Amino acid sequence: MTRVKDDNKIARIFAATLELVLKNGYLELRMADVAKQAHLAIGTLYIYFKDKEDLINQLFIHLKSEKVSLMMQTYSAHDSFYITFKKLWFAYFGLSMQYPHKMLFIEQYVYSVLLRDDTKSRSEALIEPLLSILENAQKEHLIKDYSPQIILRHIMGSVLEVVKYFHAQKTQPSQNVINQCFEMTWNGIRQ
Amino acid sequence: MTRVKDDNKIARIFAATLELVLKNGYLELRMADVAKQAHLAIGTLYIYFKDKEDLINQLFIHLKSEKVSLMMQTYSAHDSFYITFKKLWFAYFGLSMQYPHKMLFIEQYVYSVLLRDDTKSRSEALIEPLLSILENAQKEHLIKDYSPQIILRHIMGSVLEVVKYFHAQKTQPSQNVINQCFEMTWNGIRQ
Amino acid sequence: MTRVKDDNKIARIFAATLELVLKNGYLELRMADVAKQAHLAIGTLYIYFKDKEDLINQLFIHLKSEKVSLMMQTYSAHDSFYITFKKLWFAYFGLSMQYPHKMLFIEQYVYSVLLRDDTKSRSEALIEPLLSILENAQKEHLIKDYSPQIILRHIMGSVLEVVKYFHAQKTQPSQNVINQCFEMTWNGIRQ
Amino acid sequence: MTRVKDDNKIARIFAATLELVLKNGYLELRMADVAKQAHLAIGTLYIYFKDKEDLINQLFIHLKSEKVSLMMQTYSAHDSFYITFKKLWFAYFGLSMQYPHKMLFIEQYVYSVLLRDDTKSRSEALIEPLLSILENAQKEHLIKDYSPQIILRHIMGSVLEVVKYFHAQKTQPSQNVINQCFEMTWNGIRQ
DNA sequence: TATGAATGAGCGTTCATTCAT
DNA sequence: AATGAATGAACGCTCATTCAT
Numbered sequence: 058m059t060r061v062k063d064d065n066k067i068a069r070i071f072a073a074t075l076e077l078v079l080k081n082g083y084l085e086l087r088m089a090d091v092a093k094q095a096h097l098a099i100g101t102l103y104i105y106f107k108d109k110e111d112l113i114n115q116l117f118i119h120l121k122s123e124k125v126s127l128m129m130q131t132y133s134a135h136d137s138f139y140i141t142f143k144k145l146w147f148a149y150f151g152l153s154m155q156y157p158h159k160m161l162f163i164e165q166y167v168y169s170v171l172l173r174d175d176t177k178s179r180s181e182a183l184i185e186p187l188l189s190i191l192e193n194a195q196k197e198h199l200i201k202d203y204s205p206q207i208i209l210r211h212i213m214g215s216v217l218e219v220v221k222y223f224h225a226q227k228t229q230p231s232q233n234v235i236n237q238c239f240e241m242t243w244n245g246i247r248q
Numbered sequence: 249m250t251r252v253k254d255d256n257k258i259a260r261i262f263a264a265t266l267e268l269v270l271k272n273g274y275l276e277l278r279m280a281d282v283a284k285q286a287h288l289a290i291g292t293l294y295i296y297f298k299d300k301e302d303l304i305n306q307l308f309i310h311l312k313s314e315k316v317s318l319m320m321q322t323y324s325a326h327d328s329f330y331i332t333f334k335k336l337w338f339a340y341f342g343l344s345m346q347y348p349h350k351m352l353f354i355e356q357y358v359y360s361v362l363l364r365d366d367t368k369s370r371s372e373a374l375i376e377p378l379l380s381i382l383e384n385a386q387k388e389h390l391i392k393d394y395s396p397q398i399i400l401r402h403i404m405g406s407v408l409e410v411v412k413y414f415h416a417q418k419t420q421p422s423q424n425v426i427n428q429c430f431e432m433t434w435n436g437i438r439q
Numbered sequence: 440m441t442r443v444k445d446d447n448k449i450a451r452i453f454a455a456t457l458e459l460v461l462k463n464g465y466l467e468l469r470m471a472d473v474a475k476q477a478h479l480a481i482g483t484l485y486i487y488f489k490d491k492e493d494l495i496n497q498l499f500i501h502l503k504s505e506k507v508s509l510m511m512q513t514y515s516a517h518d519s520f521y522i523t524f525k526k527l528w529f530a531y532f533g534l535s536m537q538y539p540h541k542m543l544f545i546e547q548y549v550y551s552v553l554l555r556d557d558t559k560s561r562s563e564a565l566i567e568p569l570l571s572i573l574e575n576a577q578k579e580h581l582i583k584d585y586s587p588q589i590i591l592r593h594i595m596g597s598v599l600e601v602v603k604y605f606h607a608q609k610t611q612p613s614q615n616v617i618n619q620c621f622e623m624t625w626n627g628i629r630q
Numbered sequence: 631m632t633r634v635k636d637d638n639k640i641a642r643i644f645a646a647t648l649e650l651v652l653k654n655g656y657l658e659l660r661m662a663d664v665a666k667q668a669h670l671a672i673g674t675l676y677i678y679f680k681d682k683e684d685l686i687n688q689l690f691i692h693l694k695s696e697k698v699s700l701m702m703q704t705y706s707a708h709d710s711f712y713i714t715f716k717k718l719w720f721a722y723f724g725l726s727m728q729y730p731h732k733m734l735f736i737e738q739y740v741y742s743v744l745l746r747d748d749t750k751s752r753s754e755a756l757i758e759p760l761l762s763i764l765e766n767a768q769k770e771h772l773i774k775d776y777s778p779q780i781i782l783r784h785i786m787g788s789v790l791e792v793v794k795y796f797h798a799q800k801t802q803p804s805q806n807v808i809n810q811c812f813e814m815t816w817n818g819i820r821q
Numbered sequence: 822t823a824t825g826a827a828t829g830a831g832c833g834t835t836c837a838t839t840c841a842t
Numbered sequence: 843a844a845t846g847a848a849t850g851a852a853c854g855c856t857c858a859t860t861c862a863t
Binding site: 288289290291292295 | 826827828829
């Protein structure tokens, strides 16, 4: 019997790729460096991923689902919508501040030419739980009844831009500033 | 006498670069293609721009100042702050929808490693007029007294993400949706 | 397992480079031609040598140590200094006539801007054995007590220029002429 | 009547080319820089010299005849051969130390692929006066009756190599060392 | 003659991918 | 499946030369 494809190797490749993207950006990402960082031979990379594009697309989906999953871990059916929303927003903001490159990697490349159409579709599907939460709140007239997609973009755009700003400044926002950002967003969508 | 340097060439190079970078992304941008698209020899490109990085940086500043300049054309000292803000926001949204290529280029690369620090500084300086308007409104307690920089990022991030969404969907937002976006933003920052 | 690095390739690259640089000079040396001449892909060249400068520097050291090594093979501790010197001189002259390409390469580039400082230092170190022989002869008052470095340059300069002359003329010196050259040099340094 | 080719411009081009070669070596010599240094437009260069090779060849002849001419200025019919030889040797050594790049330019490129055959022939002709002096000394049995060409190469090779050595060391030889070099040479050729 | 903007062939080098082991 | 040496297409950029003025 021959050995089968090794999930552990895939995890190592993902980790290596992300670490390199986070350190130097996508432009500096070299397949040879990924292999080295993952303690694999270059050839081995090509057993697990068809080519560089494939690696990026798979990593993208991996990260995006991880992100949504982490956010959804804050979810509790007992919470009011306001509490749910607040937890999700702070989770999103926190994750984005903690791993700005990771978030920028995810968001910068969503609509980029690097992603295949099927990756984009799968990515869209991942945010369904978040859209559902907004839709339910709209049924209860807790937030404006605008298109949930639009509301979501409004929220995420705001967060990402602010995070990018602090990242560029190489400073951290105070808790006060973060609260202010939340207020702007909440006041923008509340009924 | 000899052939005189032709400023029109710079415009052609900018147009060609923008078109190519938006079509295929920076990764796919080839200097040879820029030259061909601008109907120039490759060498000519290097008369006007030191290298690829320089081209991107100069194009960035060019587009960003053009954007602010177009927005500020809507400004009138007679207007109330609300009217001023509304005009500016709709100008920004309109420009972003009209020239999504330009706006996405600007925002994709604002904080990217491709931009030199001096380009980033010059870029920051360009938005000063917009920050001033927000500061004056704060003195009159018309909007929240959060950091103007943060408010601005919140506003721009929201617009860009929405525009990206429609651009990716290849659809146009209705006037109604645009108004809704404005409402979310205005309600987020109003006092 | 994979294909193992092939030391023979380095020899082929050295041979190809030397042949090309001597035929057309450094200015006309193209990495692509070296690869072709050595029956390698261009990329392979860059596995073994960092860049063109590195190739030239390594080749230089290789040839210079080969030259000194061949000369020193004539050395025998039993010989008188005069015999030792004569053997070394004739070896140097003979090698230079036999491989004018190699010798001219070495001398053309010794002090050239193409060579890194560390290459120059390593090159200096290689001639230590020759300097030692001169120093010992000075202790026995067999040759003038001028700086050994200067004496060595005087000797080598003379040989090289004569060799260059015959190489340019595409003729060979008679044994008589070679003896005359030796006499000039020996009479110049003898005590 | 139109203006004719301007000898002054040729002098400026020669001076500019030499200065740049002396400063940075031939590898760094750019036609555009020559034009700038000579305060001319690039196009003008090509009115006076067919191409870069032509410029180098003409400059070479210019410098070599200047060198011989400067050496021959030390010549006086009243001097004994020894005095004549000594003056010439010291002139050659002095010129070489004073303008090492100039001398290396002349000597390095004599047999180089940069020079056309007719340039080489003309160059050979220029050293005729020096060969004559040696031949006359041989008739008087003052020096060995070896081939004057060989004697001349022996002398020049020695000087050039020593000069190269000091140039590389970035030091100046003491008067004592220079005298020693002369002694080696004189003792090598004297009868 | 003089100018210098424009040209484009051609170079050094990189790096995703292949393939012999 | 795993390896990593080998490959070569393709890029950014230079600079000698041309040519419209």
